[in-house]
Every structure is written in C-alpha cells, then in structure tokens.
Amino acid sequence: MIAEAGLIALWLAASLALLQLFLAFAGLKGGKVELLAAMRPVAVAQGVLTALAFALLITLFLRSDMSVLLVAMNSHSAKPWLYKFAGTWGNHEGSMLLWVAVMGVAGGAVALFERALRRDTHMATLGAQAAISLGFYAFLLFSSNPFARVDPPPPDGQGLNPLLQDPGLAFHPPTLYLGYVGLSVAFSFAVGALLTRAVDAAFARAMRPWVLGAWILLTLGITAGSYWAYYELGWGGWWFWDPVENASLMPWLAATALLHSVTVLATRDGLRAWTIMLAVVAFSMSMVGTFLVRSGILTSVHAFAVDPERGSFILALLAVYIGGALALFGWRIGSVREGAPFELVSRETLLVVNNLLLSVILGIVLIGTLYPLMTEAFGHKVSVGAPYFDRIAGPIALTLMIAMAVGPLTRWRRDRLPAVGRRLVIPATGGAMAAVFIAAVAWGRIGPLPFFGLTVAIGVGIASLAPLWKRKLLRTPLFTWGMVIAHLGCAVSLAGMACDSAFTVEKLVAARPGEAIRTAGWTLRFVKIMPLAGDNWTALQADMAVDRGGRAVMMRPQSRFFTSPPTTTSEAALLTQWDGQLYVVLGEEVEGGRWQLRIWWKPFVTLIWFGGVLIALGGALALVGHERRGWLVKWRSRRAVA
Amino acid sequence: MKALIALFLAFAAAPALAQTALPPAPWADRQIPDARQERAAKALMETIRCLTCQSQSIADSNASMAADMRSQIRERIMAGERPEAIRAWLVARYGDWVSYAPSADPILWPLWAAPLVLLALGLVLMRGRIRRSRS
Amino acid sequence: MRRILIWLPLLLFVAFIGLFASGLFQPDDRIIHSRLVGQPLPAFDLPAAASDRPGLSSEAMTSGQPRLLNIFASWCVPCMVEAPQLMALKQAGVAIDAIAIRDARSDVDAFLARNGNPYQRIGLDARSAVQIALGSSGVPETFVIDGRGRIAYQHIGEIRADDVPTILARLEDAR
Structure with a gap:
C-alpha cells in the first residue's frame, strides 16, 4: 500500500500544481491579488505531499520491499541500512523524485515565508513555480514512475553499485539537489518580475535570500562531491573536468554571478536586465546539466541506461521552460529601464567585472563540455579536458580572484584610484x-x-x-x-x-609485507595483509605503520570485493595532518608476493x-x-x- | 552529481572485469628513476584518454590496455622521446579523440576562439554600463 | 544593438536545443576507428603465441594476396563468439593471421583447441604494443590487409554471421 500511497500523493501534488497555476492566471488576469491568500495553502500542501511521497519511497527502500521495481533493481536486503536509505536517490527515478520534492518544498517555502515581494509579483512567482513543477511531475508520472510494482517480486534485489555505498551518498546528492533545484525559485522570481514588470531594488532584496540559500547548498554539495570523488575513486584527483562535474559547476558559476549582481540591483538599482537574465540562466544550467547527465549524450554508452524517451522528455521540458523564459525576457525586458551608468572607479564596476569574468568562465565550461558533441555532428571525434580548461579558464579565474580582492576595498558609487591603491x-x-x-x-x-x-x-x-x-x-x-x-x-x-x-609527491611501489617505504619525509612500514569481512563485502586489508619521526599511526587501505553486484573497489586510507594528507591505495598482487601500492603526499590539499x-x-x-x-x-x- | 560519476565509472569499468591474468607491463605502475622524466611522462598520461573505459585518462584507469599504454609511454620517455611526439604518434592512430588536449586542427579553432569572443562580447556589454569619471 | 542583444540568448538557446536533439537522435557511435586505415601496416615482428603456429611479422602480411589480421585474446569472451565465423571464412579460402593480446601460450593453445584454429600465423603481443601501433582499441578486431601490406578495412567487435559478406566483399575490394 505504501507505493500506491506515494503515487497518489504525487498525483494530488500535480493536481494542486495545476490549481496553483490556474489561480495565478486568474488572479493576474483579473487583477485580483487577494487570490494570493488562496494560493498559499495550495503551494504549502503541494510541498507537504511531495515530501510525503519522497518519505514513502525512503520507507520502501528501508523495508527492502522487493515488490517495487525500483527497490528490486537498486537495493539488496543485506545492505547496511544507511545505504538502503541513501540508495533511495542513488538511481534515476529516486533522484528525480528528490528533485520534485525539493521543488515542491521550495515552492511551499516561498508561499509561506516570502513577505517582502509585491503581491502580484508573488502570485506570478508562485504560478511560475507551479508551471515548472508540473513538467517535472509529468516526467516522473509518465516516464519515470518510482513506485511501479513488479509481479512476481524477485527473491532479492540487484544491489546498489558499490562505489556508491559510501556515507558520501547520504550527504552529497541531497545537498546538491537542494542547491540545483533551489535555483528554480530564482527562476520563478525572474519570470514573476518580468510578468508583473517589477524589476527593481525591492524585488532584488526579496530575491536575494533565496538565491543565497540555494547557492550555499550548491557550494556545500559541490565541495562534498569533490571530496567524495577524491577519496572514493582512489586516484588522488579531486576534479576531472568530466562532463558530469562540469554540469554541476555551471549552475554554481551562474549563481555566484547572480549573487553579486542581485546585490548591485538591491543596493544601487542597477544591472536590472542582467540580473533577470542570470536568474534565468542559473536554473537553466541546472536543467541542462540534468539533461546532459541523464540523456547520456555526452558520457559513454555504458554510463546510464540511455533512454531516448526520457532524454526527449527532458529536452522538451528544457525547450518549453528555458525557451519560454528567454522569449518572455526578450518581449518584456525592453520596457525595463536601466539605471544610470556607473563611475569607472567604484565597487559597482568591480562587481560588473566579477559578473563578466564569471560569465566568461561559464561560457568556456559550457562550450568546452559541449564541443565534442558539436564536432561529432561533423563526424569528427575530439576530447576536451583539463589541458583546455586549465589553460583557458585558469588565468581568467585568477583575474577574477584579483577583482574579488579589490572589490570590497572600493567604495560604492565613486572612489579615487590612489585611495584604492593605498588600501x-x-x-x-x-x-x-x-x-x-x-x-x-x-x-x-x-x-x-x-x-x-x-x-x-x-x-x-x-x-x-x-x-x-x-x-x-x-x-x-x-x-x-x-x-x-x-x-x-x-x-x-x-x-x-x-x-x-x-x-604532490607520488610514489608507486610494489612491496611485500615487512618492507618499509620512504617518501616525502614519511616512512611507511608494510606490516601485514589480511582478509576481512564486512556487512556485504569481503576485503583484503593492508596494515601500514606510518610515521615521520614521531609516533607511528596505522593506515589500512583495502581492496574490497562486493557480490551484489560483483565489483572490486579500492578503499584508500587517508591520514590527515595539519600540513597535508597522506593517501595510500592498495592495488593488485604482483609476482613474488608483492603488492602494488600507490602513495601520495599531498601538502595542504585539505585547504x-x-x-x-x-x-x-x-x-x-x-x-x-x-x-x-x-x-x-x-x-x-x-x-x-x- | 558526483554520485553519478561514480555510477558511470563503475559501469565503464565493468568490461574490464574480463581482463587478462597476465602481470601488468613492467613500467605500467613503476616510476622512472629520473624525476624530471617521470613528471613529463605523468603529465602526458594524464591527458591521454583511456580507450576501453572512455571517460578516464590512462593515468586514472585500471584497465589493462591503459596500463600497457602507461608502460609504453614511460619506456619511450626513457628512450628520450618528447612527450608531444608521443602524443602525435597516438593521435595519428586514434585521432584527436585520444588526447584531452585539443589540437590546432581547424575544426577546433572555434573552441580556441570562444574565450576571446566571449570576453569581447562581455566588454561590449560592459561599456554601456560604465562612464568615465567626471573628475 | 540592444534589440539584438535582447534576443541573442534565445537564439543561442535554440541552437543548443538543435545540438542536443541531434545528439539525442543521431546513432550512438562511440567506436574509435583506427586512423591507419588506408596506410601501410606498421612494422612489427612478434614471437609465436601458440605451440603449432609460427609467429607473425608485418613482412609476412605482405604476401601479394589480401589477408585478414584478427586481434584476439584467449581471455576475451566475444572472441569465442566470433570463432565460428572465422572458421567459415577460412573454409571460404581466406588467409587469416592473428595477434594474441596479453596472452600466454598454454591459454592460447587451450582456446584454439576448444574454438578451432583458423589462423596461419599467430603473433604474441604481450604488452599490447602492436595493438596500440595499429590504432586498435580492444579485442576482438579484424583488419583487412591488401596484397601490398596496406590496411584496407577495420572491423571493430566480434564478427557476426551477417558481417561475413561485408568482410568477404572488402577482401575482394582489396585484391
């Protein structure tokens, strides 16, 4: 019954979204701002229902209810409870439900807590939020139903990918999604302001906390994801310029720019059109990222169950929402007056420089990520990776950092160059x-x-x-x-x-127990290697006594074997010191009882x-x-x- | 999103399960004694794309073919070959796809021009917003 | 000027949507073809991989007649799948040589005893060096080599029954 209840909650939420859209339409058309009072409970109820649907899916995962297809495909009864719980969003349908739940709850929060916005703008904003939600409800209900049953139920599930069986899964995707989808509020605000011609400083002050909130969570999500990849993938890298990572970086770049331009709009009533554009772009980048990841057009054919139907569905949503917002922008923004131009030496100018450089970096990441797709249309396969992004985005990012240092030391409105220089x-x-x-x-x-x-x-x-x-x-x-x-x-x-x-100092070595390895001032004594049994895995674990002159600490890298599904992962051992991290990975056995070890000393990497x-x-x-x-x-x- | 990367890597690694039991090539995971040569080899390996896993560099891959490529690169660097010559040799076999560093091929000119175009466009946009100081 | 700038984002977006749609609907081609097709075989000289067949050198492939060069390994499952097709090609009179990748002689012998041996010569490429020199990206792969030792065609993945006519035609073209 739980699955059916979840499905009903989703359908109810979808109908409430339709009602909310209708109320907004009626209210704006007839100039009846008092309808806002009716919209508030509708939006809140929608948020409660989506959160309920998500909670029910978590319950199904925790109970290992194998009669639900999604659970059977992605979970296993022998899994530790934390991974049953976090496994809820370790798959396509579950993570889309998380997306929809965040969107619903964010909409409810805007209805409940937003008091500074003009009432007609508030109405239009809630209407826009309902409109976006509707598309994603449709996506979930018609092509990615997480509550579908399987009959007869299999005796046990197929298990969760072992690389995802890590506490990181419990924290990283929800935080990232809160940020990603939280940007939908800024998008709705922008649409609302365009519809009701309310782009001004008061509007910016109302929008700022929502942007800030989403941006904080997005920052945390990306930071956590980067650290997770760093220790879980076992290669000592923390950013690979992979399309999937770029997909999460692009909304952050846009949101960071938006955060600063909204401050200019709130303080000096300038950059009106630009701020609206950024608000649209930020959430658009969230949606584009989702599309790129889930349609499989950029990653390899092995990446995800590539489903052209789902890809087309998200593409249609992109076309309608982003295209619609950009068309509205083109149609309405002409009537938005720009404020007076800024003085050359002023904080405004530096914030404009900040926005310019962030946008250029965003453009570079976007073009670099999509370029292989463009050339493939001409039958030419290329790869764009770190050498391009580092060489091009790196210097621009450093320039941006300098602008960031100068900005807060420059006065609003007008400053004098020698004074700024002195500071x-x-x-x-x-x-x-x-x-x-x-x-x-x-x-x-x-x-x-x-x-x-x-x-x-x-x-x-x-x-x-x-x-x-x-x-x-x-x-x-x-x-x-x-x-x-x-x-x-x-x-x-x-x-x-x-x-x-x-x-970073790298040391690759094949050692046998009893040997000592010296690198970067550290001595690693390879004590022994032992088999080990975990909840749903077995492992080989190396004991390494590690010191650099003081007391020895034990580091225990593992090579883990999972049975459902059968996979080997290496669990790196990390030793964190004030001045860096020692990173040890146990590789395969090579001839003569030696084990391949990868050791890195990474000074100040934790910074x-x-x-x-x-x-x-x-x-x-x-x-x-x-x-x-x-x-x-x-x-x-x-x-x-x- | 990083979860999805992990997901992706795991799937990509799946075909690698059916790998040979032969020991890895001698220089696959052994460093060149000369630190300068090792740095050059490592820098090159980080920008060569693994053929069997499709979204990792050969420096970050457990696939046996990636290990063989690493060994070959180290041996050639030790023999005094220049990294860019090795890259060109690989590109002549596998095309631009194998190198994460985009080449100067005409089809990549727009990619290299993009940052300049974006900066120019940005400056044009900015010019209207800023006026010269009256002082 | 301002009018253009206002509509520019929408125009760019439409272009991106077109790009995405083309990416979504174009056939999924992730295969990396060797760029050496049409060029001479790189020089190599490999020791014997099996007990009852000689090793393989690039000179031996320049025999005046088109031949097949099969890249396989005893540990590769698709290689077993394509074995009957290779036997059929041999029966049709095609000369086939092979390179065994990262393999051991005893394993190759066992593989050939079980799946049949369509090869005239088998070279052992213990470190994938020749495979990389050929621009081959995995096992199995099959190259058509013309009489002058040029690579005429590359087939990636296992040869299925319906691939056989194509390969025969390519061999004929290479004559």
Missing part, C-alpha cells in the same frame, strides 16, 4: 613576498599556473581580510563578516589547489574543501545578517505599534 599596498606586498619566497623554494618544480595561483591566493587572502581592518570586530555587521569569510574561503581553496598540483566550507559559511552569515536586519525592523515596527 592594496599591504596585500600586494604580501603577494609579492610570497612570489619571491615560492620562486626561491620551488623554482623549476612549479608550473606557471600553480605559481601564480599560490601567489594570488596569498595576496587575495590578505586583501579579503582588509575590510575588517581598524573596525570593531563585534560591531561589524554579519553580512560584512560573511563576505570576508566567503572571499577568504576562495583564497584558501585556491591555495589548496595550487599546493596540490605543485607539491581545497576547507575553503569550500568557508565559502558556504560566509554565505550563511550573510544570509543571517541580511535577514536579521529585516527581523529587527519588523520587531521594532511591531513594538512601535504596540
């Missing part, structure tokens, strides 16, 4: 000293991109703290703290990337993800900072009334 003396000196030091230590070993990366990271790191200079730290507004910490996070992350690519977390934390502080001001104003006005 940059200390960071520039720090960067220059770092450059000299790195050159002296590592000349010849360090490539140009890591060299400039590290230099810029240090200079920008100092500069990002400068807005706190000579301020009373406790009296500094939270959103200033948020900006400082997020910008510092970018510098920290960049420093980690540069250190990893410049100073990459620590920086990512700082960026998200900065976002969270900014969100609380902006919102708290709103709460305070409201509280005071209420007291004044009393």
Whole structure:
C-alpha cells in the first residue's frame, strides 16, 4: 500500500500544481491579488505531499520491499541500512523524485515565508513555480514512475553499485539537489518580475535570500562531491573536468554571478536586465546539466541506461521552460529601464567585472563540455579536458580572484584610484613576498599556473581580510563578516589547489609485507595483509605503520570485493595532518608476493574543501545578517505599534 | 552529481572485469628513476584518454590496455622521446579523440576562439554600463 | 544593438536545443576507428603465441594476396563468439593471421583447441604494443590487409554471421 500511497500523493501534488497555476492566471488576469491568500495553502500542501511521497519511497527502500521495481533493481536486503536509505536517490527515478520534492518544498517555502515581494509579483512567482513543477511531475508520472510494482517480486534485489555505498551518498546528492533545484525559485522570481514588470531594488532584496540559500547548498554539495570523488575513486584527483562535474559547476558559476549582481540591483538599482537574465540562466544550467547527465549524450554508452524517451522528455521540458523564459525576457525586458551608468572607479564596476569574468568562465565550461558533441555532428571525434580548461579558464579565474580582492576595498558609487591603491599596498606586498619566497623554494618544480595561483591566493587572502581592518570586530555587521569569510574561503581553496598540483609527491611501489617505504619525509612500514569481512563485502586489508619521526599511526587501505553486484573497489586510507594528507591505495598482487601500492603526499590539499566550507559559511552569515536586519525592523515596527 | 560519476565509472569499468591474468607491463605502475622524466611522462598520461573505459585518462584507469599504454609511454620517455611526439604518434592512430588536449586542427579553432569572443562580447556589454569619471 | 542583444540568448538557446536533439537522435557511435586505415601496416615482428603456429611479422602480411589480421585474446569472451565465423571464412579460402593480446601460450593453445584454429600465423603481443601501433582499441578486431601490406578495412567487435559478406566483399575490394 505504501507505493500506491506515494503515487497518489504525487498525483494530488500535480493536481494542486495545476490549481496553483490556474489561480495565478486568474488572479493576474483579473487583477485580483487577494487570490494570493488562496494560493498559499495550495503551494504549502503541494510541498507537504511531495515530501510525503519522497518519505514513502525512503520507507520502501528501508523495508527492502522487493515488490517495487525500483527497490528490486537498486537495493539488496543485506545492505547496511544507511545505504538502503541513501540508495533511495542513488538511481534515476529516486533522484528525480528528490528533485520534485525539493521543488515542491521550495515552492511551499516561498508561499509561506516570502513577505517582502509585491503581491502580484508573488502570485506570478508562485504560478511560475507551479508551471515548472508540473513538467517535472509529468516526467516522473509518465516516464519515470518510482513506485511501479513488479509481479512476481524477485527473491532479492540487484544491489546498489558499490562505489556508491559510501556515507558520501547520504550527504552529497541531497545537498546538491537542494542547491540545483533551489535555483528554480530564482527562476520563478525572474519570470514573476518580468510578468508583473517589477524589476527593481525591492524585488532584488526579496530575491536575494533565496538565491543565497540555494547557492550555499550548491557550494556545500559541490565541495562534498569533490571530496567524495577524491577519496572514493582512489586516484588522488579531486576534479576531472568530466562532463558530469562540469554540469554541476555551471549552475554554481551562474549563481555566484547572480549573487553579486542581485546585490548591485538591491543596493544601487542597477544591472536590472542582467540580473533577470542570470536568474534565468542559473536554473537553466541546472536543467541542462540534468539533461546532459541523464540523456547520456555526452558520457559513454555504458554510463546510464540511455533512454531516448526520457532524454526527449527532458529536452522538451528544457525547450518549453528555458525557451519560454528567454522569449518572455526578450518581449518584456525592453520596457525595463536601466539605471544610470556607473563611475569607472567604484565597487559597482568591480562587481560588473566579477559578473563578466564569471560569465566568461561559464561560457568556456559550457562550450568546452559541449564541443565534442558539436564536432561529432561533423563526424569528427575530439576530447576536451583539463589541458583546455586549465589553460583557458585558469588565468581568467585568477583575474577574477584579483577583482574579488579589490572589490570590497572600493567604495560604492565613486572612489579615487590612489585611495584604492593605498588600501592594496599591504596585500600586494604580501603577494609579492610570497612570489619571491615560492620562486626561491620551488623554482623549476612549479608550473606557471600553480605559481601564480599560490601567489594570488596569498595576496587575495590578505586583501579579503582588509575590510575588517581598524573596525570593531563585534560591531561589524554579519553580512560584512560573511563576505570576508566567503572571499577568504576562495583564497584558501585556491591555495589548496595550487599546493596540490605543485607539491604532490607520488610514489608507486610494489612491496611485500615487512618492507618499509620512504617518501616525502614519511616512512611507511608494510606490516601485514589480511582478509576481512564486512556487512556485504569481503576485503583484503593492508596494515601500514606510518610515521615521520614521531609516533607511528596505522593506515589500512583495502581492496574490497562486493557480490551484489560483483565489483572490486579500492578503499584508500587517508591520514590527515595539519600540513597535508597522506593517501595510500592498495592495488593488485604482483609476482613474488608483492603488492602494488600507490602513495601520495599531498601538502595542504585539505585547504581545497576547507575553503569550500568557508565559502558556504560566509554565505550563511550573510544570509543571517541580511535577514536579521529585516527581523529587527519588523520587531521594532511591531513594538512601535504596540 | 558526483554520485553519478561514480555510477558511470563503475559501469565503464565493468568490461574490464574480463581482463587478462597476465602481470601488468613492467613500467605500467613503476616510476622512472629520473624525476624530471617521470613528471613529463605523468603529465602526458594524464591527458591521454583511456580507450576501453572512455571517460578516464590512462593515468586514472585500471584497465589493462591503459596500463600497457602507461608502460609504453614511460619506456619511450626513457628512450628520450618528447612527450608531444608521443602524443602525435597516438593521435595519428586514434585521432584527436585520444588526447584531452585539443589540437590546432581547424575544426577546433572555434573552441580556441570562444574565450576571446566571449570576453569581447562581455566588454561590449560592459561599456554601456560604465562612464568615465567626471573628475 | 540592444534589440539584438535582447534576443541573442534565445537564439543561442535554440541552437543548443538543435545540438542536443541531434545528439539525442543521431546513432550512438562511440567506436574509435583506427586512423591507419588506408596506410601501410606498421612494422612489427612478434614471437609465436601458440605451440603449432609460427609467429607473425608485418613482412609476412605482405604476401601479394589480401589477408585478414584478427586481434584476439584467449581471455576475451566475444572472441569465442566470433570463432565460428572465422572458421567459415577460412573454409571460404581466406588467409587469416592473428595477434594474441596479453596472452600466454598454454591459454592460447587451450582456446584454439576448444574454438578451432583458423589462423596461419599467430603473433604474441604481450604488452599490447602492436595493438596500440595499429590504432586498435580492444579485442576482438579484424583488419583487412591488401596484397601490398596496406590496411584496407577495420572491423571493430566480434564478427557476426551477417558481417561475413561485408568482410568477404572488402577482401575482394582489396585484391
């Protein structure tokens, strides 16, 4: 009955979305803004129903109900409960249901919590959100039903891909989806504002927290995913410029640009058309990414069960929603007045530079990712990978970092160049000293991109703290703290990337138990190798006693064998130190009782993800900072009334 | 999304199950004693696409053919061959597809021009938004 | 100017949709063909892979008559699937040589004893070196080599019964 209940909840949610769309239409057409009051409960109920459907699917997975096709195909009764739980979204249908649930809940939240938006715009926004949701309900119900039954049920399921059987699966996809789909709210806001001609500073202030919220989660999701791939895939890499990764990076780039342009719109009432365009682009990139991944047109034929019907369905959704929004943009934006132009030396200009460079990087990633598809249409197969992206996007990203350092040290409206220069003396000196030091230590070993990366990271790191200079730290507004910490996070992350690519020491060795391996100041004593049994796997585990002069620590890399489905994975052992990570992978047995080992010492690599977390934390502080001001104003006005 | 990558890699690795039991080629997972040569070999391997797994470089693949390619690359680097010559040799056999570094083939000119076009377009857009200081 | 810029995103998007649709509906061709088709066979000289057949060199492939060069391995399942077709080609009078990839002599002997031996010569390519030099991307693959030692055609994957006429025709073309 649980599966049927889930299906009913989805159908009900879909009909409520239809009702919501109809109410918005009627309200806007007839100018009856009081219909908004009726739309609110409808949107909230829709959110509750989608969340319920998702909870029911989780229940089915937890109970290992093999009479449900999706569970039988993707789960196994002998799996630990965490992977039964997380396995709910480790497949196409389940992750689409998660997508729809996030969209429904986000719509409900906009109905419930948004109070700053003009009422007609609010109505149009909820209508747009319902319209997008409807397409995805249709996709789920007509071509990806997660609740379909199988008769007779198989004795047991086929199991979850062992590479996904990791705590990372419990955290990474939900966070990423919250961010991905959370951007649908910005999209709906933009459509709503275009429909009701409400593109102004007040609109931007209303939209900002929603953008910020989605952006924080997207940042966390990408950071977590990168770390997961880093330790799970066992090659020591944390970013591969794979189409699937690029698909998650593109919405983030657009959302980051949007975050900054919406601030310009909120503060200076400028960049109106541009902000609307970015809001449309950000969620469009989420949808394009989903299409690229699920249609299988970019990854290999082995990648996913390639289903042309599903691919066409998502493509149709893309065409309708993105095409519709862009057409609306073209039709309406002409009537949106642009504000007065900015002074050359002003924070606005630097934010425009930020937007320009982020958009160029976005364009490069998009074109680089799709280029193999374009040439294939001409019968020419090419690959575009790290050498292209690093060489082209790298220098632009470094320029962007510099703009990021200068921006907060420049005044709104108008500043004087010598004054800005004076504020940059200390960071520039720090960067220059770092450059000299790195050159002296590592000349010849360090490539140009890591060299400039590290230099810029240090200079920008100092500069990002400068807005706190000579301020009373406790009296500094939270959103200033948020900006400082997020910008510092970018510098920290960049420093980690540069250190990893410049100073990583790799050691490949075939060793037998009893031998000691020396690399990068570490001594690894290969103590023994033992078989081991886990919940649903068996493994060979190597015991490595590891030290660099002090007390020895035990590291235990494994080679795991799963039976359902039959797969071998290698579980890397990681030792985290303040100055880096030691990464050990156990390979196959080679002749003479020797085992192939891959060992990396990665100085300061953890800064990459620590920086990512700082960026998200900065976002969270900014969100609380902006919102708290709103709460305070409201509280005071209420007291004044009393 | 990273979950999906993992999913993808697992499927891609599936055909590799039917691999030979022969020990890997001598230089597949052994480093060249000369650190400079090893760096050059590694940098090249990271940009050569694995043929049997389709979305990994040969540096990141367990497939036996990738291991044989790694061994061959190391041996040729040790013999004094230049990395770009090895890349060209592979491209002559497998086409541009095998190299993650796009070549200067005319069909790739738009790819290399794209960043410039985007920057130019962006600057044109920006010009209208900014005025010279009156001071 | 502004009008163009306003509609530019939509135009670009329509182009992308066209691209996606073409990617979605064009036949899924992930096969990497060797670029050496039409060029001379690279020089190689391989030791014998089986007990009762000699090894294989590129000179031996230049015999004045078109021949097949089959890339196989005893550990490869599709190679077993194509064995009957290769036997049929041999029966039709086609000269077939082979290269065994990453293999051991005892395994090759056992494979041939079970699946039949259509080969005149079998070279052992223990480290896939010749395979890579040929631009071959896996096992099994079959090359048509013309009488002057040029690669005339490459068949990727196992030879199925309905591929046999194509291969015979290609052999005829290479004559």
